[in-house]
Amino acid sequence: MVKINGENLDIAGRTLFEYLLDAGYDTGRIAVEKNGDIVPKAAYEKTVFADGDIVEVVSFVGGG
Amino acid sequence: MNNDKLIIGGHEFNSRFILGSGKYSLKLIEAAVKDAGAEIITLAVRRANTKEQENILDYIPKGVTLLPNTSGARDAKEAVRIARLAREMGCGNFVKVEIMRDMKYLLPDNQETIKATEILAGEGFVVMPYMYPDLNVARDLVSAGAAAVMPLASPIGSNKGLATKDFIQILVDEIDLPIIVDAGIGKPSQACEAMEMGAAAIMANTALATAGDLPMMASAFRQGIEAGRKAYLAGLGRVLTRGASASDPLTGFLRD
Numbered sequence: 001m002v003k004i005n006g007e008n009l010d011i012a013g014r015t016l017f018e019y020l021l022d023a024g025y026d027t028g029r030i031a032v033e034k035n036g037d038i039v040p041k042a043a044y045e046k047t048v049f050a051d052g053d054i055v056e057v058v059s060f061v062g063g064g
Numbered sequence: 065m066n067n068d069k070l071i072i073g074g075h076e077f078n079s080r081f082i083l084g085s086g087k088y089s090l091k092l093i094e095a096a097v098k099d100a101g102a103e104i105i106t107l108a109v110r111r112a113n114t115k116e117q118e119n120i121l122d123y124i125p126k127g128v129t130l131l132p133n134t135s136g137a138r139d140a141k142e143a144v145r146i147a148r149l150a151r152e153m154g155c156g157n158f159v160k161v162e163i164m165r166d167m168k169y170l171l172p173d174n175q176e177t178i179k180a181t182e183i184l185a186g187e188g189f190v191v192m193p194y195m196y197p198d199l200n201v202a203r204d205l206v207s208a209g210a211a212a213v214m215p216l217a218s219p220i221g222s223n224k225g226l227a228t229k230d231f232i233q234i235l236v237d238e239i240d241l242p243i244i245v246d247a248g249i250g251k252p253s254q255a256c257e258a259m260e261m262g263a264a265a266i267m268a269n270t271a272l273a274t275a276g277d278l279p280m281m282a283s284a285f286r287q288g289i290e291a292g293r294k295a296y297l298a299g300l301g302r303v304l305t306r307g308a309s310a311s312d313p314l315t316g317f318l319r320d
Binding site for chain 2: 061
């Protein structure tokens with residue numbers, strides 16, 4: 001299982017890029033952290049999920 | 065006045081009004097920025113949502129500097145993670161460090177804020193820490209590499225004004241960085257007063273978001289901030305401790 005934004009998903013073995021595309025994220029407007037480290041945009045395609053990965057996908061929202 | 069620039073981390077700004085973007089419609093952002101005359105706008109970082117295709121970045125006019133905050137962070141480590149994620153979105157290297165453990169009063173954790181400031185400044189961020197106005201902490205923030213210091217006027221979102229006025233004045237007098245009054249400023253007169261005291265800029269969000277007419281209030285704040293700045297630069301007239309001082313010539317008239 002891979003935990004993405006708090007949700008467990010059965011996507012070990014797939015790439016981050018595939019996941020983001022399938023889920024419908026605008027990759028130009030997000031940032032990704034895997035196991036506490038930033039994943040640079042250039043590394044999305046070669047980042048393969050492993051069982052137990054914890055991933056955060058974030059974007060900007062209104063705030064003070 | 066034209067040469068009166070606000071300089072933060074080597075970047076020059078003409079406006080001294082930092083605008084928040086929280087708690088109001090994305091559709092009002094453009095008008096708010098325009099009527100505020102703002103050149104810096106704050107943002108928050110949250111888990112992305114694929115269902116809402118609208119992105120706040122589409123609503124912010126070009127040329128406005130983005131100031132992501134680290135809201136949601138409970139310690140320095142979380143603030144650093146949020147700041148790195150914000151920078152990864154490719155919108156510059158400014159960050160407002162905001163760290164809270166207390167969820168009732170939303171008061172900043174000064175000690176964790178110093179730690180995060182030091183780490184992020186070391187990574188090349190322009191760090192603008194939100195803090196409780198304490199001179200010793202402000203000095204530590206300077207040493208840690210902050211580009212400005214952002215003391216709170218009163219609790220976030222309270223619109224209660226300059227509850228910490230005397231302590232902000234100490235920071236203005238003693239700290240050699242822009243002092244930007246953040247949080248709690250509820251009306252233009254309070255923004256004006258902080259600027260008269262020598263604050264370098266004002267950050268406001270809730271005062272606008274909860275106003276009847278947001279863009280009009282943005283414009284009113286702009287005028288209050290500009291008036292206060294001008295008064296500060298002009299130098300306020302002195303206050304008598306007692307007695308009076310006539311404004312008219314004291315020569316005799318209509319009497320012997």
